[in-house]
Amino acid sequence: MDRHGRQRIISLYGSRLQRGYARLKLGTDPVYAAATELVAGTALPLLDIGCGIGLLGLYLHVCGQPRRYLGLDHDRRKIATGQQAVRRAGLEALIDLHHADVAELPPTHGHVALLDVLHYLPAGRQPILLREAARHLAPDGCLIIRNVLREPHWRFHATRVEEFFLRTSGWIPGGAQHYPSADEVRAPLEDVGLEVRIEPLRGRTPFNSYLIVARPHR
Numbered sequence: 001m002d003r004h005g006r007q008r009i010i011s012l013y014g015s016r017l018q019r020g021y022a023r024l025k026l027g028t029d030p031v032y033a034a035a036t037e038l039v040a041g042t043a044l045p046l047l048d049i050g051c052g053i054g055l056l057g058l059y060l061h062v063c064g065q066p067r068r069y070l071g072l073d074h075d076r077r078k079i080a081t082g083q084q085a086v087r088r089a090g091l092e093a094l095i096d097l098h099h100a101d102v103a104e105l106p107p108t109h110g111h112v113a114l115l116d117v118l119h120y121l122p123a124g125r126q127p128i129l130l131r132e133a134a135r136h137l138a139p140d141g142c143l144i145i146r147n148v149l150r151e152p153h154w155r156f157h158a159t160r161v162e163e164f165f166l167r168t169s170g171w172i173p174g175g176a177q178h179y180p181s182a183d184e185v186r187a188p189l190e191d192v193g194l195e196v197r198i199e200p201l202r203g204r205t206p207f208n209s210y211l212i213v214a215r216p217h218r
Contacts, residue, residue, distance in 0.1 A: 012085035044110035050117035054082030127188035145212035
């Protein structure tokens, strides 16, 4: 996405803090471009679990991907912020943001995104969510996960420092609960018959972020 496209999205948010956050994420985080590339060429809806302020839905639209987008998040403030941006864009018919817990997934099938969500759940809930997300895939859909993975690496420790400040700032109430290993993410998905690919996705950040893509066997 070029600078003009990023600015179109940033301008939809009401406060200076929200615009600053959107500018930082869109300027440094490669996950939006990666997700857009993965769903390109299909008209399937996308379920975004833990959507935050709805940046992915707006990004898809500006990139010419006017698919149905359903975003869920347990943080009412972020959902309200995203809904306001969607109204400003006039995209209520395509982008639907709702306050909901990860245990309350709607009966939709298509692509599914879980971006920076897993480590905010206790270890026991993570495989449950992964299996539930897999149930919402269409036969030609993909499950797009971006998450920090637990590794003996300086990037992992840098991520833990960032998460400390996110929790103390109030942006992520409760903070990180359990950082999964690659095997802890892979196993539940393979158990339900998905092919899994894991690769680094760090962009211009120091964090230990990975892109995990899971698809039904073909």
